[in-house]
Amino acid sequence: MAGNSDLQLSRRKTRDKSFALLILGVVLLMPPIVRTSLFEGSVFGIPYTVFYMFLVWAGLIAGAFLLSSRLRDTDKSLQSDANRELVE
């Protein structure tokens, strides 16, 4: 069924996105990329290095937040136990 395969596709996309987010986090927080934060300067009085670290961190949290509910919907075992029993 077309609807079903669309759903499958969007689920796969969500998983891919969450994997991409993980890779992005690792790359941004590991050398050598993390060294780009070493230049002088400050944002709102906060040294750029510190600002960069918390900015990436906040980005990861936001990304995980956006993806978590969609990921949760992709697997029926991740839904509430009560709901699952209804389904079964």
Place this chain on the structure above:
Amino acid sequence: MLSVNILLAACLGYVFLLFTVAFVVDRRTREGPINWLHSPVIYTLSISVYCTSWTFYGAVGSAARNGLEFITIYLGPTLVFVGWWWLLRKLVRIGRAHRVTSIADLISSRYGKSSSLAVLVTLIAVIATTPYIALQLQSVTSSYQVIAGETDGVTTAFWVAAGMALFTILFGTRNLDANERHHGVVAAIALEAIVKLLALIAIGIYATFFVADGLADVFADVPKEIIQSSGDVFGPKWVILMFLSATAIICLPRQFQVTVVENIEERHLATASWLFPLYLFGMTIFIMPIALVGLKVMPAGANPDLYVLTLPLAEERHELALFAFLGGFSSATSMVIVAAIAVSTMVSNHIVMPIALRLLAAGRAVSGDVRNLLLISRRISIGLILGLGFLYFYVSGGSEALAAIGLIAFVGVAQFLPSLVGGIFWRGATRAGAISGLIAGASLWAYTLFLPSFGGQFILSPDTLAYGPWGLNFLRPQGLLGLSDMDPLVHAVIWSVGVNALTFIVVSCFTQADVLERLQGTLFVDVFRSAGGAPTTQTTGTAETEDLFILAQRILGTQPARDLFDEMALAQGIDSGLPHATDTVISRLERELAGSIGAASAHAMVTRIAGRQTVGMSELIDIADETQELIETSRQLADKSAALERTARQLRVVNERLRTLDAQKDEFLSQVSHELRTPMTSVRSFAEILMENKETPPETTARFMSIIHDESIRLTRLLDEILDISSLEAGRIELILEDIVASTALQRAIDTLSGVTHKEGVEVNVTGDIEGLITQANDDRLRQVLINILSNAVKYNTSESPRIDIRTHASDLNIFIDIIDNGGGVSREEASSVFEKFARGSSAGSNQGAGLGLPISRAIMRAMNGDLTLEFSSDGTSFFRVSLARA
């Protein structure tokens, strides 16, 4: 100065609050599940047991000394939780499916429920956890001393340890429910998580906005060496610390306990994936400001590890200092409680119980309740762990060495990583590989990091540390094989985890897994694929239900065991008495027992009673499932391709017929044009003659005109016939059928032709008896057919005394009219072509019609549910048969 009495009162009040929360929640849970306790927020808060006093106090100290480096400890877990879908989800699913009680249980269960592996993991966990507990005792003690002045640290630590032991024993071992969940403890931990977060944020806000003048002021004039540390902050140590913290959030026994074992619903993990990083974010956002403000404000000699406490004290903000103390107290106690539960579960399940069981089995003592034994062993284990922690604190005397112990413990538990991750993603991992990897890794960890952390006071002498054992420099603990120019931590991680992983992989490749191990491996690796994932059991008929019942009684308690067996008996349709020891019963029992004593012990016990160790059908089926799915898929593929082949074959046949029809159509068209051409030509030539020769005599003109007229009529008739046949064949003409008398229709046709027959001298005889039989037909069309056939019989009859015999007869369904003439008839060779369009009998003369009469007649008959056929009688003469459907 904050008075000791107030401090003690606040402390005791807080502890009392924790006890009350745990007690109330525990009691309420017994009556039914508490909704708010099942929320993902509580789950996330309990995971924050990751933030111990090492975070609460130590992170500020670390930031003051090494700048940004402290943040790695929180970024690693963030990445693990952001990527929860790939690792944590699988761990939690396995933990739930196999009722895993601890990380040792999971690893041993994966490698064929190996008890030696369980013992090994347990020992490493105890060794790594004990100093960590000592660290918590020390932090509570020193923070107490900061406020209360120099008191006897050992006494304080002792009372803290004793209090924690009491709490853990009270709420951690109240019941031996399956799944090892401790609702009261979780609620208390969640409360502590909130307190420590709020306390740290309060101190941070105070330091940033009250002591300093906002963030810009905090960072003003700070040399970049302080933030980026004196060396290279993003060097190898950065990577190693990220790796270690990411590992620790999975492998620390207490983290495994709260994340996997205490997990109530898998979907809570989805919320924790962002909420836990957010919690860490909140915990760390003010670490740097506190450290920087501390460095500016506090006197030079002050210990940065205690800035969180000393900063508000120095500014005379006693209520804040008290809050900070409670925050630190919360971080320490929550860690101690959960770690004690986690490690004591392992010690009790994998070390104490197997020994006790062996003793019981040796004496064949069946009396007594193992449940009590189990509870006692759990309680003793908790006391033992906290006692060890206290002892470690006492012996090390609260030395500086403790400060580094957090990371040392991280590296210790990181040894679990290869076996754990390899075990759940790689089917080829074997028990021998896991054991040898763990032993190699743990030994190297002890040699390169743990023992040197005592600074030459314990086992390794200062000489050994400096010059290597027996003066062998290349064996120096912190410079193995000459790798000496790196940080001791990086050195230790690379050696221990590296050698561990390598040994694990290589040995796994060269050893064979036994049957149970392979089965468990498949169940773990494919946990998302197999529907059941029930733990494996070994069973064949010899299991004695009564023995199993006694065993269950001893472990679960008399009443729960009775309930369980009654339920299983009822499921088998037995009203009273014990159930039969079927696969299901034994597997269910083993699962229930595993929830209390771990898979390996449950397996060992049931095996002992059930006797033989063979493989149950259910897990073979589980494993076969995957193969089955593949077979099913390929079968469907084969079906599909067969169907496709059939369709293609049909298409070929249809295509062939279409080609034939197309050829026939071309043929028909060329014949039609040919037939039309002949009369057209004569019409045109006579018309031309008339036009050119004006002097033509009138009689000749009249003759020509009559020819043109005749030819025009022929043309019109021909076109009518062509239209008629194409309409009939395409089914465009609906013939109106009515009930008519067959013999009457025949007679009228003969009458119509009587003029011709009379003129040609043809004799017509009608025989047979169809008088009064009714047929369904169109009167005019039927007459048309009969006249056509009869006139053919007259026209083509070359006989001297022409005669037509008409024989009529009837069957149940049909009326037959056979028309037989004594003319030449049709030869068998011609038979197939007489019904073709434009075909004429060989004996026919020229100008005898277009040859459409027979095809039209046949089409009419078929449209009336009858037929027109050419038949041969026994003597070889041919005749036409008109079949009519009876009404």
